[in-house]
Amino acid sequence: MIPDSRALIFTLAAVSFLLVNLELPADSRLTLGAFSLGSGVTALSLMAAAAVLGARWQWVETAFGGLDRAYRTHKWLGIWALVFASAHLMFKADGDGWTKAAMFALDPAVARLARQSGFVALMLLVLLALNRNIPYSVWRWWHKLAGPALLVVVFHALSIKSPIALVSPAGVWLAALCGLGLAAAVYKLLLYPLMSRHAAYEIVAVEHGPSAVHLDLRPLGQPIRFEAGQFAFLSLSEDGLREPHPFTIASGSRQDGRIQFVIRALGDYTQRLVSRARTGMHADLYAPFGRFERLPDSRCEIWIGGGVGISPFVAWLTDAGARDFDRVSLFYFCSPGRDFPDIDSLRGQADARGAAFFPIKGGGADPAFGHALDALVFANPPATIDISFCGPKALLQAVRTRMKESGIPAGNIRYEIFEFR
Template sequence: MNTAPRTSTLHEGRLTASGVILLLVVASFGSLLLSLAPQGRWVLGTFALGSGIAATALMGAAAVLSARWSWVESAFGGLDRVYAVHKWLGVWALVFASVHLVLKSGDPSWQVAAIVQLPGGAARLVRQLSFVAVMVIVLLALNRAIPYRVWRWWHKLSGPLFLLVVLHWLSFRSPIALGSPAGLWLALLSLLGVVAAAYKLLLYPLLARHAEYRVESVSTNATSAYLELLPEGRAIAFEPGQFAFVSFKREGLREPHPYTIASAGGADGRIAFMVRALGDYTARLVKELQPGVVADVYASFGRFSRRPDGRTEIWIAGGVGITPFLAWLEDPASATQAPVTLFNFITPGRELPERLDLTALAARRGVELVEVTTGPGTPSFRAHFARIVAQAGPAGVQVSACGPKGLLAEVRRLMRETGVPDDALRHELFEFR
């Protein structure tokens, strides 16, 4: 998605993709083994049928994660982590669905029956269509070449397509009874998935936290825009560093896109966003958006709020990843006694709009600003980072990073070289899909 960086988070102690996938797969195979007679458990058909149960469970969980429920975001530590796990749930669902399709899910020792009887060859047709549904959902999620405006509408089919998967396991002749451990497990994940998909497709625009804002000012240059919006009625509460989904009520700009909030809020409830012209939509937005346009703002999401704890802080921003740090700098809480250094990696020709004076903002908050126009491998940057660590001690440093994967990888490497523990890093996942 070619927009501002999306959500951020503290990830320590939160659910991870590998942990969730392992839990769902083990529970799927475990419930099946408990549902089978001892003599029919350890056969190849068990692996095939268990793979089908696992694929269904993974898809149901993926639907739950896509609903943007606040309790789900809290469990994973931020919506960026939620969507990363959501992607891998889909990938592994396709893997297990493929195994289920290729292998025979049966054994002569099993007593089989369908929970729901379908006429004629309908059950076989549903089986084939359910696999196609899984494949379509995953390919849509992973294909970054699809324009967002197209991807968004096709991805809305995920919920209805999941119903095909549910109908398949209900109509497939298998040893799973609805009241068995495997039947109850499938029913639970299917119900949660269907409810979540229905909520996201039908109820989210009505029930999710949102408010109407009007664009008050637009400051642009050739590559970016700084937007300030005022609420038409009530304002949405947020913390600096969080993000929102924004849909501008103007032809060609109605697609809801996520943008990191670039302001700390104020008495008038204003909210600001920094947008880079990185794709067709954002280029049009930077070029065409004018004051007076009304927007629906869905907020707030993300966990990249600043948490000073007395340690020396190192902030590292790459490109549009400067956005949450703009909000931190505007926040009066940024003026702390602990030293703060902001490394801002910029590409010449992609400077901030004139409305934003980063140097003055940093000076006002007592933050040391270091502009880097080359890259994270620059000796001067690495030396400066090492000096800060040497002065504060590896345990006395807190690192906050927002930027592309390559930058984050270099930051991790530099932390290891200087002895800074891994849990001192707080970062966002820069890509949303």
């Protein structure tokens, strides 16, 4: 079962508060002091869990059904960690009859600095994660402070006088989570470039479109093995383009190891990449990631790609080992004059594999989309229709509305999260 963000946060908070209350006298468990202490333990637990999810470990991606979902949960863990840290800061974690001792003795001034700097660092990290106007390069380097911030908060937890002993259930809970979180932070900060799955490539072809670019890269050594529909973190060996950035692979797996991307200028980093990409550039690819794959037993497949969200479906179309395209209907949502890949090219690829193709230029409310979807529902029982989606949130909501109107079960859509930040 794939963990849900809300369920994971609730579970971590519930366990933290429960274990904290076991350490307190019964008559002080419903006080503001107990609430403050529980909030502090919960905030630290959430920060440690966020560090684990941010390490890009394969077992974490598998557990969450894709790195995109792990990153979404990672963001919400950080937000709620700030909420509980704020509650912890507002009230004094103290009560009558508490037996308190510090796990690790620090100078009171140093302990106070650790508490305050940890809270400020967490607040800045969450604000950075939520502010989409911050340049990606700035956001990425600030985000690297998540590991050191976790270490500072751990020092704070060890240095304060608390009723939680290291050998108590709450102490063991914190030690296990923080130990795993710190290990994940060290791995991501120092070891990831050395131990992760990556390979060197060279750009051999560049095709520019309206505010977009199509890149074709060949491996300089052992290529990365991937499945159609997965994504990679691309880092070009050029100043200003070295930050690894996630892009969906827009090609199927090939024997020569070549790999393709379709990238649109949507932010400061992608604008630089689109304008500066040229043949001969070298790149490092960290891959593969993602669990966005075709359903093997679907009777009617509807693929919906919005803008560059068409990339995984291009990969599925060009996957040499794939079949059963006669049951596929591909919808391509694009703004007039901004179709890249262009409509004619996609129509040719779809026709070559025997898939139906529907270019939609009016967004999710376009009558052409509704009419085509109604025709598919008329020809197939709604329960047998499976929808795969990749595109902006607004389009996803419009598609869900159309599904409801057409009688397609809400659970018959699966999607790749279009944006990490």
